[in-house]
Amino acid sequence: MKNLIAVLAMLAAPALAQDAVTYETDQSFDDVVFGLESAILDRGLVIDSVSHTGEMLERTRVDVGSDVVLFEQADVFSFCSAALSRKVMEVDPMNIVFCPYDIFVMVQPSRPDVTVIGFRSLPEGPMKEIEALLDGIAKAAIGLD
Template sequence: MMKKFILALTLVAAPALAQDVVTYDTDQSFDDVTFGLESAIVDRGLVIDHVSRVGEMLERTRGDVGSDVVLFQDANVYSFCSAALSRKVMEADPMNIRFCPYDIFVMTRPDTPDTTTIGFRSFPDGEMKEVETLLDGIARAAIGLE
């Protein structure tokens, strides 16, 4: 079931579930959201394994691949894992390895420069929904909804 959340101060966020992705939009800056995300991950005792600077890479290689389309103003993907939760879901089904590490993305687009989107892919029913709950809590905390 989808829920809508609206906070009237400096944040307007609404989760959207489409094509297996959960997203929240906010009027906070990209830098504020990424700082919030980093803090929310670390506050849960997790370690950021990698930050993929997808936006920078796509912009840097845009001309090389023959495109003139600017996809993102900024876009990063944060990868991390939870040893305890990963063990739990992989003990239930070792094939859940395919979902690790867990990723949360943050992006702003040129056509909506005052909106920053944070999100993650949704997971199948079963034990992986616990991972989805973790990611949802982290994303919501990053933008002040928790």
């Protein structure tokens, strides 16, 4: 009975992490950020915002009672493509939940010489076109295009 309760509790629990597409590089955080900004702008897109997630988590670490440093640096870039967004939302207006699109760049203290760039994997169907856009941008940012 205990095992059944544990299984049911796991099924009811929210997912802790989404599937993500990531690429690793030995390039510096600043170089990858510059590459990402350039790759977004080169496609005629506008960066809506940059969330300095790493700074926020470090700034609030003590306030929430933690001594864990999660990131050396971590930013999330948000942007949108009017043409592609309209295309996927005309298929299903609920695709609004994926907009704006985000690409993150991070360096973890446990791997200070590795910069990771990535984005969340998107569902099958029309959103795979958006995922291809994100993939192209992430690869261009680190010179894999």
